[in-house]
Amino acid sequence: MTAKKIFFASDFHFGVPDFRASREREDLVVSWLDQIKHEASEIYLLGDIFDFWFEYASVIPKGFIRFQGKIAEIVDSGIPVFFFKGNHDMWMFDYFKDELGVQIISDELIIERGGKKFYLHHGDGLGPGDTQYKILKKIFRSKFCQWFFARLHPNLGIGIASGWSMKSRLQNNKKEEFRDISEEWLVSYSKDLLAKEHFDYLIFGHRHLPLDIALGSSKYVNLGEWINFNSYAVFDGEKLELRYFEKPDNG
Template sequence: MMIKVPQNKKIYFASDQHLGAPTAEASMPREQRFVSWLDEIKTDAAAIFLLGDLFDFWFEYKTVVPKGFVRVLGKLAELKDSGIPIYFFVGNHDLWMRDYFEKELNIPVYHEPQEFVFNTTSLLIGHGDGLGPGDKGYKRMKKVFTFPFFKWLFRWLHPDIGVKLGQYFSVKNKLISGDEDAAFLGEDNEWLVQYCKRKLETKHYDFFIFGHRHLPLEIDLNKQSKYINLGDWIQYFTYGVFEDGNIGLKEYGKP
C-alpha cells in the first residue's frame, strides 16, 4: 500500500499497551497517558499505525465486546473522524479481533504483516508474534486459538465467563500469551532479526517495524535496511516516528 506523506507531516507507530492488565484500575494511568499521546500527535500525523496488543485480552462476540477502554476507543474514533488514517495490526493478546474496529471506527484490521511504501520508503509492518525460527510452543498454541472451530466453541461461553477466563490466562500464562522475557538476546538469537534477514534474501525493505518484544530496538540489518522494535507502554512508553524518509524511536514525555 502506498501512502503519500506531505511535507511537515509524520507517521506514528506504537504497540503493546496491554490495556486492562493486570487490572482495569492498574492500567488506567497507562490508558490516560496513551490517550494524551494520541491527542498530542493529531496536529501533525499523516497516519497512525497501532501494531497490536492494545488490549491485554480482547474477544468479539457477535454482539458483545469487552467492557471498558472508553477513553482510548473514543480518542481513536475522534482522530479517524477528523481524517487521520489509522491502521491496526492484531497482536497475540488481541488476535481474536474480528470486525468491530472496521465497522465501529472505520479502522482497517490486519492479521499478518503488510507491505507499505511511504513516498519512496519501503516497509514491512506487523506485530511480530510467531515469526522467524523458534518459539514453537507459542506457534502451536496460536494455531489452536485461531482455528475456527475453537473460536466457535469459545463464543458459546457467556461473556462474563469467557472474558474473565481470557483475562486470567492472558495475565498468568506466558505460553498462551506468547510473551518473552524482555531482555536483548543478541542479534543471532533474536527471532525477529532472523526473520527480517531471511526476508531480505528475496526482497528489499528499508525498514521492518514490529512490536511484541517489549524492547525498544533499532538494529541495522545491512547498509540499507533497519529493524525497529517499538518497545511498549508498560515500562518504556516508546513509539516510532517516520519523518523525512527516516524512522526513529522516541519516549513519550521526553524531548
C-alpha cells in the same frame, strides 16, 4: 505547512496488571494520541493493544472507552488508523472497523511511503523456534475455536481469558532485556526476509523492548511497550526514529 508524519506504536496491553494501572496507561496513550494527531498522516498500532479482546455478537469487554473515543475522533478527522492483530488480541473481528472506522490487519502489511519500503507485523510466530505457540496460534485463529469460544457466556469466556493473562510477561511487570543479537529471533527473521526482498524498514511489536538495529542498508525496529518504556516510532518522510513519550506537565 509542516510535513505530515507516520506514527507506529504497539503493546499497550490495556487491562493489565490491574484496573488502576491500566486506566493510567490509557490516559497516557490518549495524551500521546492528542499530541500527535495534529501532525499525523497515518497511525499504525501493531498489536497487543489489549491484553485480551474478544467480540461476541453483541458484547465486547468493558472498559477502554477513552481510548476508543479518541481513535474514533482521529479517524473522523480523516487520519487513517490501522489495528494489527497481536497474540493477545487476535480475536478482533468487525467491531473496530464498523464502530471506529479503523482498518484491521491480520498478519503482515507492506507499504511504501516517501520512497521507502516498510514491512509491518506484530511479530508473533515469526522466526525460528517457539513451535508450541505457532501451533496454538493456528488453533486460536481457527474458525472452529472462535465459534466455540463465542458459545461461552461472556462472564465465563472473559474470566478464562483474564486468568490466562495473569501469566503474561507484562502482568508480572517483567522488563525485557537485550539478548545477544544471534538470539533475537525477529532479527533472524528480518535477515531471512531481506535475503529475498529489500525493505528499508522492518517494524515489529511483541518483543517488548525498543530496538533500532541496522541490517546493512535496512533497519530493524521494535516498538517496545507502554508499561516500562512508552516508546513509539515516527517516520517524517525521510527517516524513521524511535522516541519516548512523557506526558506534558499541565500543573
